[in-house]
Amino acid sequence: MNEIRNFIENITPMNDADWQLFSSKLQEVNLKKNTPLLKIGEIEKHLSFITKGIVRLYIPKDEFDLTFGFVFKNEFITAYDSLLTQSPSDYQIETLTETTLWTISYKDLQEVYETTNSGNIIGRKMAENMFLIKSKRELSLLSKTAEERYLDLFSDRPKLLQQIPLKYIASYIGVTPQALSRIRKRIT
Template sequence: MEFVKQYLLSKNIPLNDNDWNEFSAKHTRTEYKKKDVILKVGEVENYLSVVEEGVARLFFERESKELTIRFVFKYQHLTAYDSFTQRTPSRCNVEALTDMVVWRVHYDNLQDLYRRHVVGNLIGRLTVEQLYVEKLNREFSFLSETAEERYLKLLKEQPNLFQLIPLKHIASYMGITPQALSRIRRRIS
């Protein structure tokens, strides 16, 4: 979990050795294989995870189509956050798109850290802020950019995405059909 420690220190979180030791002791290392289902619709999300290696997606099904909500990459938080915080059944599935290594903290352990440590609350706030900004950026993108602009932005921000993830998932994430994505790719190349 050294990458997490370095990230927190870079955000000026006042982390002493005792806080870090307790924080890291509450996390468990978990591995997933490509195509593993990490969470199913209807299950309550019990873990807040940080990805050390790999890629996952959050998606749901509507009218026999899978609609991708979010991709999660290295060093990002992996959770169905509404289910996790509200203790309600998840509205989405979480699937490993590649082999993955994640560090997870159980809801109860995280609540204990929040209660007993100021630094736990700071880390929690930082997590929520990061997830909120990602969500806001995605919403803004859908409302203000064309599909072609979203594609070019995705290509710039995540160039390896197209080697790691099937085009059908990328198309559903962009809110378009695989055929529309193919037309955009042909037009640009």
């Protein structure tokens, strides 16, 4: 749980009373590789912090899934739009590796927002961060080649990419696995 507190303290200081309330609402969840966290049509009920593992967000398709996000250790994971609106999700979330999460329910998160001094600041800053990540991804898809997107992903997290199947990386950068194979051959 110290990882979560350190992460939060980097966003904004949280006094001990606020931390006690927040941490009392967290539950540890250990999951195996390829475990669904959320399926299409389900309503997101949790915000989770990853202390171990890799998670992917995707839209399942007949031929191949459309992967649009990876979330790693020391990051929050949720279907944020479904969580905010409490409406069914249009995509799925699953673990890619053995994963450990600390989760807080939507109801408990609302209580933290309403009763703590730092809850709203943390919530706002996390929403701003999610917006920046989404904006960067959209701009990348609109303005960069698949090769540039691959190189960006590879330079951001080279060790972690070794744990993600190439078919998911290909989907994430918007190409087929065969096209990714050609890109990888060109740059090595």
